[in-house]
Amino acid sequence: MRALLVSTLGLAILVGAAAQARSQPAALPTLRINAAASLSAVAQRVEQYPTTRFATAMTLAGLRDPGPPIDVFLSSEDSDLARGTPTWISGFADAGRNLVVLFPGRATGYPSNSLEALLHHEVAHILFARAARGRPVPRWFNEGLALAAERPVALSDRSRLAWTLVRHGTLSLAELERLFGDGRAANQRAYAVANALVRDLLRVHGQDSAARVLSLIGEGRGFDDAFSAATGEPLAGALDRFWSRQQLWGRWLPFLTGPAFLWTVITLLALLAIGTTRRRRAQQRRIWDEEERAEEDRLARERLLESDPGAWIH
Numbered sequence: 001m002r003a004l005l006v007s008t009l010g011l012a013i014l015v016g017a018a019a020q021a022r023s024q025p026a027a028l029p030t031l032r033i034n035a036a037a038s039l040s041a042v043a044q045r046v047e048q049y050p051t052t053r054f055a056t057a058m059t060l061a062g063l064r065d066p067g068p069p070i071d072v073f074l075s076s077e078d079s080d081l082a083r084g085t086p087t088w089i090s091g092f093a094d095a096g097r098n099l100v101v102l103f104p105g106r107a108t109g110y111p112s113n114s115l116e117a118l119l120h121h122e123v124a125h126i127l128f129a130r131a132a133r134g135r136p137v138p139r140w141f142n143e144g145l146a147l148a149a150e151r152p153v154a155l156s157d158r159s160r161l162a163w164t165l166v167r168h169g170t171l172s173l174a175e176l177e178r179l180f181g182d183g184r185a186a187n188q189r190a191y192a193v194a195n196a197l198v199r200d201l202l203r204v205h206g207q208d209s210a211a212r213v214l215s216l217i218g219e220g221r222g223f224d225d226a227f228s229a230a231t232g233e234p235l236a237g238a239l240d241r242f243w244s245r246q247q248l249w250g251r252w253l254p255f256l257t258g259p260a261f262l263w264t265v266i267t268l269l270a271l272l273a274i275g276t277t278r279r280r281r282a283q284q285r286r287i288w289d290e291e292e293r294a295e296e297d298r299l300a301r302e303r304l305l306e307s308d309p310g311a312w313i314h
Contacts, residue, residue, distance in 0.1 A: 035074035062211025088184035095129030133218035144198025160192035
């Protein structure tokens with residue numbers, strides 16, 4: 001009986017400790033900011049960015065421990081590193097060296113719209129790599145997930161995706177993966193599609209689905225197998241569902257961008273302009289009529305005064 005009580009008490013303590021650990025917020029990454037003297041003011045600003053926003057990346061990665069400190073290096077445009085990096089690349093992460101490199105002069109272009117957003121994006125890549133234990137993750141999934149960690153979806157994301165659908169149609173995952181290395185325009189198209197695709201996967205399978213996928217990759221599974229096991233849906237099926245959801249855009253956008261719709265808009269704008277002009281002319285005519293009546297009344301009073309000066313006494 002005594003042994004049973006001791007074992008029961010021990011089990012209760014373990015369960016309570018596990019529940020307490022789950023209820024405690026995850027630790028946040030520690031950053032060490034490094035910059036050339038010319039970027040010292042920028043470095044001070046980066047050091048003041050709130051770290052609480054890294055909680056989103058920690059959740060998506062499924063990490064409780066962020067791991068060792070991450071070195072963040074700010075590179076000026078006149079450095080050898082910047083000159084040797086394509087101009088459309090505003091930053092990159094090297095998970096093996098716990099290093100993030102940012103080019104502050106390029107931080108306002110798509111997909112990141114600020115230096116702070118870019119920092120969150122690249123730090124998220126380090127955390128995802130740690131969750132996957134350094135094993136490879138498809139770039140489209142990695143980039144889309146980093147955008148989800150970086151910021152909410154924006155109008156620019158939707159408009160770029162819509163334009164991609166109109167101009168280029170659907171993409172296979174292999175095609176999407178290649179776009180990231182095909183220049184600025186193709187790179188931005190790749191980000192727009194990856195962003196929408198990963199957000200759709202998170203919407204369907206839950207915010208914790210990414211953490212399950214990364215964990216299984218860390219155990220040595222390939223991405224397709226890890227995705228299927230974590231979500232219960234084959235990757236090909238998820239991709240088909242995503243593109244089918246875009247078919248509404250596919251039906252309407254050719255019409256909205258076609259000549260018939262444009263001429264309809266032009267005609268409506270012309271009719272609106274004509275109606276506005278007519279209302280303004282009618283209003284002007286009323287003003288002129290009132291001025292003419294006022295002038296006639298004035299002249300009548302003057303004539304009356306000339307003919308009968310006593311009329312003004314009353």
